[in-house]
Every structure is written in structure tokens, then in C-alpha cells.
Amino acid sequence: MPLEWIGISVLWTFLYGYIIVASIDFGAGFFSYYSYLTKKEHVVNKIIDRYLSPVWEVTNVFLIFFIVGIVGFFPDTAYYYGTALLIPGGIALILLTIRGSFYAFANYGGRDSKFFLFLYGMTGLFIPAALSTGLTISEGGFIVKNGEKIEFLGGALFRSPYSWTVVFLAIVSILYISASFLTYYANKAGDVPASEQLRKYSLFWSGPTILASVLVFWGLSHHNPIHFEKAWNISWVFICSFLCFLAAVYLIWKRKFLGFSFIAVMMQFAFAFFGYGYSHLPYLLYPYITLQSGLTNSTMGWALVLAFIAGLVLLIPSLVLLMWLFLFNAKYIRNEK
Numbered sequence: 395m396p397l398e399w400i401g402i403s404v405l406w407t408f409l410y411g412y413i414i415v416a417s418i419d420f421g422a423g424f425f426s427y428y429s430y431l432t433k434k435e436h437v438v439n440k441i442i443d444r445y446l447s448p449v450w451e452v453t454n455v456f457l458i459f460f461i462v463g464i465v466g467f468f469p470d471t472a473y474y475y476g477t478a479l480l481i482p483g484g485i486a487l488i489l490l491t492i493r494g495s496f497y498a499f500a501n502y503g504g505r506d507s508k509f510f511l512f513l514y515g516m517t518g519l520f521i522p523a524a525l526s527t528g529l530t531i532s533e534g535g536f537i538v539k540n541g542e543k544i545e546f547l548g549g550a551l552f553r554s555p556y557s558w559t560v561v562f563l564a565i566v567s568i569l570y571i572s573a574s575f576l577t578y579y580a581n582k583a584g585d586v587p588a589s590e591q592l593r594k595y596s597l598f599w600s601g602p603t604i605l606a607s608v609l610v611f612w613g614l615s616h617h618n619p620i621h622f623e624k625a626w627n628i629s630w631v632f633i634c635s636f637l638c639f640l641a642a643v644y645l646i647w648k649r650k651f652l653g654f655s656f657i658a659v660m661m662q663f664a665f666a667f668f669g670y671g672y673s674h675l676p677y678l679l680y681p682y683i684t685l686q687s688g689l690t691n692s693t694m695g696w697a698l699v700l701a702f703i704a705g706l707v708l709l710i711p712s713l714v715l716l717m718w719l720f721l722f723n724a725k726y727i728r729n730e731k
Contacts, residue, residue: 421572427515534680
């Protein structure tokens with residue numbers, strides 16, 4: 395397999411991992427604040443806190459791997475995206491800092507503060523909205539190269555219907571993914587009231603998720619017909635994604651096999667995400683960067699591959715140990731230890 399395909403496959407896998415793990419985290423923050431507003435914090439917040447306590451510190455590891463990797467494998471992305479993502483990337487960094495501050499001060503009264511809870515809940519929505527602009531910009535039409543100067547068309551991005559459909563999808567997806575996982579987590583803990591409440595959230599946000607997906611395809615067909623045609627040629631991938639969605643919703647609705655229902659949710663987004671990525675290739679940024687034109691030299695590329703393999707050797711066992719000790723440990727989930 396060519397080096398550029400190995401590189402983008404590894405990076406896309408890390409980004410998918412970040413989407414799943416971060417979505418659970420971001421959505422949990424919003425549900426924590428929403429339950430406070432609706433006077434139901436006593437129902438769901440114990441489950442949310444039990445999940446977040448051991449997990450929040452490792453969430454951004456996937457994002458860091460992706461950012462370092464994309465610049466290392468494809469240096470031209472820093473040149474083009476550096477200007478375009480300065481504002482949304484800066485906003486996301488500030489919001490991540492605020493969110494990290496909440497975790498740091500949670501044990502000193504942060505969880506009982508209305509203001510901190512508000513920041514905690516809202517950053518869970520605004521961070522994915524800000525980060526999603528990177529995918530929108532990659533479709534072209536928002537960056538113009540005049541000689542050696544890169545001009546970012548921020549006004550065009552703000553006015554683009556496609557841009558807002560992507561933001562809408564990012565927000566509703568994190569709520570759907572998070573609620574689906576937390577439903578399973580609460581059920582495993584034997585917390586029936588929390589499981590029922592989170593189940594309602596999951597079923598509620600499933601509809602907007604599919605609606606947003608349809609709107610994104612509609613927006614893409616108008617904004618980048620070339621990419622839309624490539625996606626249409628592998629439509630079976632997105633059909634599989636929809637079938638996984640139906641399976642997940644059915645199992646959650648029936649309160650059966652909730653662990654398998656979340657696996658179906660993960661497969662739903664895996665089919666859609668990797669299908670989107672494959673149909674986007676060979677472009678990393680329409681029409682300026684392709685896999686071949688943006689690739690670093692082979693020596694640097696293979697060194698990065700080895701470094702990422704070494705990182706995976708360290709990361710995967712650590713995540714397995716974390717899940718074994720906390721996420722899927724029945725005594726921990728039930729607060730017995």
C-alpha cells in the first residue's frame with residue numbers, strides 16, 4: 395500500500411476514535427447542564443460523573459495524534475488550513491481550556507456552580523461546531539490562493555448553507571452518540587431511572603441526526619457536485635450506515651441488548667465517516683491539496699508511520715486497562731468501589 399494511503403488511513407482512524415470518545419464526553423456535559431435546568435440532575439448526574447471521572451483526561455489524545463499526524467504527513471495542510479482555521483481553531487482551543495478548567499475545579503465546588511455548569515454544558519455544543527468547520531473548508535470554495543498569498547473567505551463560509559448543515563449534524567450527532575452510550579452505561583449500573591431518562595434523550599436525538607445527515611448530502615450536492623457524485627457511487631456504504639441506525643434505534647426502543655445497540659451506533663458512524671472520507675479522496679482540500687501533492691518526503695513519512703505504531707502500542711493497552719478498571723467494571727459503575 396502506498397505511503398500516502400497508509401498515512402491517511404491511520405489519521406482518519408484516529409479522527410474517528412476522537413469523534414466517538416469526544417461525542418460521549420461533550421454530550422454528557424450538555425445533558426448534565428440540561429438535567430440541572432429540568433430539575434432531574436439527581437436522576438442522571440451520578441451516572442455521568444462516574445463515566446467522566448476516569449475518562450476526560452484521555453479524550454483529547456486522539457485529536458492531538460490527528461493534528462500532529464496531518465501536519466507531519468501532509469505539510470501543505472498547515473500552509474493552507476493555518477489561516478482558515480485560525481479563528482474557529484482558536485475558539486475551539488479556548489473552549490477546550492474552559493472545559494478543562496471545569497474538570498480541574500470540579501472537586502472544589504465547580505459541579506455545584508450554575509455558571510460553571512453552564513460553561514460545561516455549552517462548550518460541549520460549541521467545540522464540535524467550531525471543529526466541524528475544518529471538514530466544511532476541505533470541500534473548497536472558502537480558500538483562494540493568489541500567487542503566494544492565501545485568502546480565507548470567512549464571509550462565504552458564514553453564508554454557506556452547507557456549512558450550517560455540517561454544524562447542525564455535528565451538534566445533534568454528539569447528543570445522539572452520547573445518549574446512546576450513557577443509556578447502556580446506566581443500564582449496566584442497574585440505575586433504571588437514569589437509563590430510562592437517557593433512553594428518552596437517545597430516541598429524541600436520533601431523528602434530528604438522520605435529518606441532519608440528509609441535509610448535509612443535499613448541501614454537498616450543491617456545494618461540491620464532484621464529491622457528491624463520488625459519494626453516490628458508493629451509496630451502499632451509507633445504506634449500511636442507515637441500517638445500523640435502524641438496528642440501534644430498535645434495540646434502544648425495545649430496551650434490549652443495549653451494548654449491541656451502541657455498537658450499532660458506532661458502526662453507523664463508522665460507515666458514514668469512512669465512506670465520506672473515501673469519497674473525498676484524493677483531495678485533502680479542493681482543489682489545492684491531494685494525497686500525492688501534499689505528502690511529505692518518504693523518509694519522514696515512514697518515520698511517522700513507525701512513531702504512530704509505537705504510539706498505538708502504548709495507547710491501546712492503556713485504553714483497554716482504563717475500560718477494564720472503570721468503564722466496564724460492574725462494581726465501579728455501581729459505586730461499590
